[in-house]
Amino acid sequence: xxxxxxxxxxxxxxxxxxxxxxxxxxxxxxxxxxxxxxxxxxxxxxxxxxxxxxxxxxxxxxxxxxxxxxxxxxxxxxxxxxxxxxxxxxxxxxxxxxxxxxxxxxxxxxxxxxxxxxxxxxxxxxxxxxxxxxxxxxxxxxxxxxxxxxxxxxxxxxxxxxxxxxxxxxxxxxxxxxxxxxxxxxxxxxxxxxxxxxxxxxxxxxxxxxxxxxxxxxxxxxxxxxxxxxxxxxxxxxxxxxxxxxxxxxxxxxxxxxxxxxxxxxxxxxxxxxxxxxxxxxxxxxxxxxxxxxxxxxxxxxxxxxxxxxxxxxxxxxxxxxxxxxxxxxxxxxxxxxxxxxxxxxxxxxxxxxxxxxxxxxxxxxxxxxxxxxxxxxxxxxxxxx
Ligand SMILES: *Cc1c(COP(=O)(O)O)cnc(C)c1O
Numbered sequence: 001x002x003x004x005x006x007x008x009x010x011x012x013x014x015x016x017x018x019x020x021x022x023x024x025x026x027x028x029x030x031x032x033x034x035x036x037x038x039x040x041x042x043x044x045x046x047x048x049x050x051x052x053x054x055x056x057x058x059x060x061x062x063x064x065x066x067x068x069x070x071x072x073x074x075x076x077x078x079x080x081x082x083x084x085x086x087x088x089x090x091x092x093x094x095x096x097x098x099x100x101x102x103x104x105x106x107x108x109x110x111x112x113x114x115x116x117x118x119x120x121x122x123x124x125x126x127x128x129x130x131x132x133x134x135x136x137x138x139x140x141x142x143x144x145x146x147x148x149x150x151x152x153x154x155x156x157x158x159x160x161x162x163x164x165x166x167x168x169x170x171x172x173x174x175x176x177x178x179x180x181x182x183x184x185x186x187x188x189x190x191x192x193x194x195x196x197x198x199x200x201x202x203x204x205x206x207x208x209x210x211x212x213x214x215x216x217x218x219x220x221x222x223x224x225x226x227x228x229x230x231x232x233x234x235x236x237x238x239x240x241x242x243x244x245x246x247x248x249x250x251x252x253x254x255x256x257x258x259x260x261x262x263x264x265x266x267x268x269x270x271x272x273x274x275x276x277x278x279x280x281x282x283x284x285x286x287x288x289x290x291x292x293x294x295x296x297x298x299x300x301x302x303x304x305x306x307x308x309x310x311x312x313x314x315x316x317x318x319x320x321x322x323x324x325x326x327x328x329x330x331x332x333x334x335x336x337x338x339x340x341x342x343x344x345x346x347x348x349x350x351x352x353x354x355x356x357x358x359x360x361x362x363x364x365x366x367x368x369x370x371x372x373x374x375x376x377x378x379x380x381x382x383x384x385x386x
Contacts, residue, residue, distance in 0.1 A: 005323065008358050009330040010140045010168055010304040010345040011191035016261060019195055022254040030249055031241035038256045039236040039247065045259035046203055049267050050170070050185055052177035055203040058226075058233055059255065061248040064167035064188025066224070067200035068097055071163045071184045072132075073221045074212045078102030080131040083124055083160070085116050085151065088334050089141035090165055094134045101220050103131075112336060113293045115146055118154065125158035132161045132183075137169035141333040142293045143306035143343065145173065152182045161208050167191055170201075171262060172274040172303040172347045183208040189251065192274070192303055192347040194258040198251045261349070274302035277350045280385035281305055284359050287381040288366070288373040293341060303347040306332075308340055313369040315339050321365035327358050352386060 007014055028035050039059070046057040060066060072094070076082055082103040084095045087110045098105045108116045108124060125133070133155040135146050148164050155162040161183040166175060170185060172192035177185045182205070189199035204212075212226055219225040228244045235242030262270050282292060282305055291308050294300040309315055315331060319342065322329055330345070332338035344358060359378050367375065 006327045006354060006357055008327055008344050008346065008354065010343055010347070011188070012197050013191065013194065013345055013348040014354060015194055015196060016258065016349050018261065019254045019258045022257040023196060023250050025250065025253060027249050030243065030247050035249055035253070036236060036239055036241055038253045040239045042252055042256040042259055043233060043237045045256070045263055046201060049259060049262060050175065050177045050203040051179065051267070052185070052203045052205070055177060055205055056209050056230070056233065058200070058202045058204070058229055059247070059252060060200045060229060061198060061245070061251070062200040063197060064186070064191070064200060065093070067167070067186035067188060067202050068094060068165060069221070070200065070202060070224045070226070071186055071204075072097045072103070073101045073219055073224050074226045075161055075163070075184070075208060076101055076103045076131050077215060077217050078220070079104060081106065081128055083108065083121075083130045083133045085121060085133065085135045085146065086110065087115060087136055087139040087142060087144040087146055088112070090136045090139055090167070094136070094165060098134075110144070112334060113142060113144060113295045115144060115299050118150055121151060122154055125154055125160065130158070130160040132163055134163040134165060137164055137166040137173055137175070138301040138303050140168040140304065140343070141306075143301045143304050144294045145299050145301040148175070148182055149180045152180050156181050161211060168303055169301070171267070171270060173301065174271050177203060177205075189255060193255070194262070194348040195251060195254045198248055199255060271302070273350065274347060276386065277346050277355055278302040278305065280382050281344065281346055281355060281359070283385050284378040284382040288363070288378045304343055304345045306341050306343045309342065310366070310371045313366065313371050315342065318342065318365045318369050321368045322361050325361040325364050327361035329358070355382065
């Protein structure tokens with residue numbers, strides 16, 4: 001593996017060797033008994049890890065955006081109102097998706113690094129009857145974390161369905177879907193779930209499934225329509241073969257392996273470990289004078305950190321030095337501040353060594369970029385914290 005770089009971006013992430021080995025297993029038929037068991041088990045594990053034992057799980061070939069698309073086109077009919085609570089880039093994506101299906105979208109936009117106040121959300125929900133409310137658990141463009149619990153409660157109170165875009169959060173941020181009454185929790189395989197890119201994952205409440213069953217109009221998508229996929233998911237969960245579109249056999253098997261690993265560790269432990277690494281990483285950054293985009297610790301994500309460059313550090317050069325050191329981090333994504341910050345994903349099976357290497361690379365790159373600070377301080381801070 002010489003020359004291999006450490007991948008510390010907000011997905012895809014570093015994957016468990018066992019998960020990668022599963023990708024390399026012989027591809028069997030999608031109706032072979034071993035695959036039926038894997039698919040069924042992966043669906044069962046999703047219900048368990050999403051803390052939604054009565055939810056309807058879906059595993060579909062596609063990226064996280066397909067999961068967003070599915071929730072939108074199945075739950076929102078043309079002309080219905082949708083409220084998007086936006087903390088950045090992926091809020092805008094949800095606006096675009098909902099509009100593509102004829103939704104009448106209102107966006108409540110948070111300033112960069114902040115969240116939308118609950119009072120504003122409540123006022124909006126009082127003001128108009130909304131079909132759905134969407135929120136981004138962690139906006140990957142800012143590293144801002146949104147607490148879904150009070151928003152889901154408000155949606156419920158005002159008779160709207162809640163959709164949580166957990167693509168950069170689910171498994172890494174606490175999510176009690178059923179207890180908190182969130183109607184859809186969706187993600188993609190390549191983020192905190194820890195499987196190479198290619199699977200859209202959703203768990204949908206029975207209330208939302210009933211809403212979909214009672215639609216007045218046809219779903220305006222062919223591939224995303226739950227009418228084709230629901231019988232498939234039900235069949236596999238009952239350990240029966242079925243076919244609509246060929247499932248991504250190797251990815252589904254890899255998903256089963258990853259979810260088993262997470263389940264063995266325990267979802268609470270997995271979330272706690274994300275939090276521990278995130279806190280220690282941020283303390284390390286602030287110890288050398290770097291600040292993060294979220295304006296307070298309470299809204300900083302467990303799964304990634306978005307860090308401003310110090311003044312006079314050129315982002316392009318910094319990223320080049322990082323790469324030279326063997327660590328890949330991501331540049332900015334939010335268009336207003338794109339060149340002013342970088343992003344580090346610290347999700348999945350995180351090892352101390354990976355974060356130590358990343359912090360070491362950051363210190364090296366800052367040094368090379370001419371930034372003056374006490375060399376080694378960030379590393380020492382991390383080591384003391386962890
Ligand atoms: C990555 C991401 C997406 C999009 O997922 P893709 O797999 O790239 O389609 C959506 N929402 C959030 C919050 C994300 O981080």
